[in-house]
Amino acid sequence: MSLIDSLPRVRAPKLPRADGLIPWIVPLAIIVIWQLACVTGFVPARVLPAPTDVALAGWKLLLSGELIRNIWVSFWRASIGFLIGGAIGFAFGLANGLSQLSAKLTDTTLQMVRNIPHLALIPLVILWFGIDESAKLFLVALGVFFPIYLNTLHGIRTVDPQLIEMGRIYGMTDGELFRRVIFPGALPSIFVGLRFALGIMWLTLIVAETIAASSGLGYMAMQAREFMLIDVVVLSILIYALLGKLADSASRALERLTLSWHPAFQKH
Amino acid sequence: MQEVLRFRPLEAEAVAREDFAEEARQFRRSPDMPSRGLSLTIRGLRKSFGDNEVLRGIDLHIPAGQSVAIVGRSGCGKSTLLRLIAGLEKPTAGSIGFGEQARAEDIRVMFQEPRLLPWARVLSNVEVGLGRERSSADAQARAEKALVEVGLGDKRGQWPSVLSGGQKQRVALARALVSQPRVLAFDEPLGALDALTRISMQRLLERVWRDQGFTAILVTHDVSEAVALADRVLVIENGRIAHDFNVDIARPRERGSAELAALEGAILKNLLEGTEDTSDDL
Ligand SMILES: Nc1ncnc2c1ncn2[C@@H]1O[C@H](COP(=O)(O)OP(=O)(O)O)[C@@H](O)[C@H]1O
Ligand SMILES: [Mg+2]
Numbered sequence: 001m002s003l004i005d006s007l008p009r010v011r012a013p014k015l016p017r018a019d020g021l022i023p024w025i026v027p028l029a030i031i032v033i034w035q036l037a038c039v040t041g042f043v044p045a046r047v048l049p050a051p052t053d054v055a056l057a058g059w060k061l062l063l064s065g066e067l068i069r070n071i072w073v074s075f076w077r078a079s080i081g082f083l084i085g086g087a088i089g090f091a092f093g094l095a096n097g098l099s100q101l102s103a104k105l106t107d108t109t110l111q112m113v114r115n116i117p118h119l120a121l122i123p124l125v126i127l128w129f130g131i132d133e134s135a136k137l138f139l140v141a142l143g144v145f146f147p148i149y150l151n152t153l154h155g156i157r158t159v160d161p162q163l164i165e166m167g168r169i170y171g172m173t174d175g176e177l178f179r180r181v182i183f184p185g186a187l188p189s190i191f192v193g194l195r196f197a198l199g200i201m202w203l204t205l206i207v208a209e210t211i212a213a214s215s216g217l218g219y220m221a222m223q224a225r226e227f228m229l230i231d232v233v234v235l236s237i238l239i240y241a242l243l244g245k246l247a248d249s250a251s252r253a254l255e256r257l258t259l260s261w262h263p264a265f266q267k268h
Numbered sequence: 269m270q271e272v273l274r275f276r277p278l279e280a281e282a283v284a285r286e287d288f289a290e291e292a293r294q295f296r297r298s299p300d301m302p303s304r305g306l307s308l309t310i311r312g313l314r315k316s317f318g319d320n321e322v323l324r325g326i327d328l329h330i331p332a333g334q335s336v337a338i339v340g341r342s343g344c345g346k347s348t349l350l351r352l353i354a355g356l357e358k359p360t361a362g363s364i365g366f367g368e369q370a371r372a373e374d375i376r377v378m379f380q381e382p383r384l385l386p387w388a389r390v391l392s393n394v395e396v397g398l399g400r401e402r403s404s405a406d407a408q409a410r411a412e413k414a415l416v417e418v419g420l421g422d423k424r425g426q427w428p429s430v431l432s433g434g435q436k437q438r439v440a441l442a443r444a445l446v447s448q449p450r451v452l453a454f455d456e457p458l459g460a461l462d463a464l465t466r467i468s469m470q471r472l473l474e475r476v477w478r479d480q481g482f483t484a485i486l487v488t489h490d491v492s493e494a495v496a497l498a499d500r501v502l503v504i505e506n507g508r509i510a511h512d513f514n515v516d517i518a519r520p521r522e523r524g525s526a527e528l529a530a531l532e533g534a535i536l537k538n539l540l541e542g543t544e545d546t547s548d549d550l
Binding site: 166181185 | 354356372373376377379381383385386387388396397399400427429430443
């Protein structure tokens with residue numbers, strides 16, 4: 001597929017249903033090649049266990065209930081941290097996008113804080129919270145805050161001023177103007193922030209759980225490393241990939257649902 | 269309309285649409301009905317942006333229901349005058365008065381850009397035009413009527429992004445018409461359209477103006493458009509009304525007729541004389 005092919009086109013060709021399977025061909029092929037490489041001894045099991053061994057390790061952990069428990073703990077931390085950081089970021093984005101005073105008061109400070117890599121705060125956060133739940137939630141919330149804040153702010157500031165003037169001419173109240181013009185206009189940008197934030201959410205959580213936790217997927221992987229259980233380490237990585245993909249798909253579905261007016265999302 | 273309807277799969281729907289078309293015809297003004305337009309009186313109007321005095325004393329009376337075209341070279345203050353009339357800017361000095369007390373819904377503006385909400389279907393875009401009456405029970409029916417009036421009854425459920433430039437501008441016209449305004453101000457509404465679409469839009473504008481009897485103020489850079497549509501053509505120069513032409517030509521006007529061409533030539537000559545030293549654009 002050439003670059004030109006991947007760009008949005010004015011009229012997309014009708015795709016047959018089987019095309020939904022095409023994205024899965026490459027991952028499937030990788031697994032098959034990986035399995036072959038391991039079975040033939042081309043890659044030693046100490047370096048990379050075969051997919052079947054990883055699946056077996058997953059099955060055992062599933063039966064013991066350990067896998068579900070760790071996934072659940074990580075999922076819970078990710079969601080709560082995301083909700084807290086996302087809500088605060090969204091609120092600041094709205095406030096600073098709509099009010100000059102609020103923007104003058106807080107934007108410069110926030111832009112300064114933004115330049116600190118949030119993972120650099122880990123030592124400080126451990127000193128503050130220990131390896132308590134709040135340490136992980138704090139880090140995830142902080143990581144998620146900035147992409148949501150920046151993109152909400154950008155979205156609101158770039159709403160077409162001609163549309164806002166139109167709304168005023170036609171007698172919209174401030175509330176209506178926000179609901180019918182400003183918010184829908186900012187939504188595409190907010191979604192960009194949402195998807196960035198989801199990526200940062202997983203990254204932060206993995207690092208935090210690897211360094212300072214006594215449960216969760218990151219902890220499971222670190223434990224496995226100590227006992228040289230390489231199949232469990234690989235399993236954890238694969239689960240992270242899967243969860244990340246799931247979060248991305250969910251946000252895409254939401255995007256398609258709410259942005260159905262956007263030319264990029266229209267069915268042909 | 270009829271030809272479109274013939275291909276509708278659902279007969280019931282087609283009947284309902286015909287009803288709307290019928291109502292839309294009734295909604296038009298009958299010839300003996302008094303004009304619904306508002307008269308407009310402007311006295312000593314001045315407008316400055318900082319040190320830049322754009323309008324330097326405009327005095328103008330527009331009788332109710334008249335259609336007036338405003339021409340002049342770009343940057344001479346046509347849009348500024350229109351925005352002052354529509355209440356989008358405050359005058360530096362002078363006054364603008366309407367013949368009667370005007371409600372907000374009585375004065376509407378249409379711009380060169382359609383300014384439709386991309387995330388609202390065509391019909392809800394038209395409903396926006398109802399202003400404070402948006403929540404009334406017959407809001408949807410009125411929006412439907414206005415859409416039929418501009419010939420887009422079958423596009424009500426579309427997103428604006430799938431419409432052509434001319435269709436978008438017709439939706440914007442329906443949105444401006446739906447509150448039955450008494451003054452309608454147009455700021456180069458056809459400036460972005462191709463020549464053919466522009467001619468059919470000119471016919472549409474003339475028809476709704478004759479049907480509904482509002483006072484029309486049309487800013488345009490196209491002198492032939494001005495003489496084809498307006499009762500009167502004003503030329504703005506140096507922040508004042510430099511010429512005021514009456515277009516005493518019977519309607520329907522035949523495009524390309526000698527009469528229109530002669531008047532167009534006279535106006536163009538005036539415009540060019542006034543701007544010889546500066547530039548050649550209008
Ligand atoms: N909001 C504004 N602020 C400052 N200057 C403006 C503003 N609007 C218009 N002007 C100036 O007023 C002059 C007339 O503009 P305009 O009315 O748009 O001209 P026209 O529509 O005839 O081309 C221009 O010189 C323009 O730069
Ligand atoms: Mg202009």
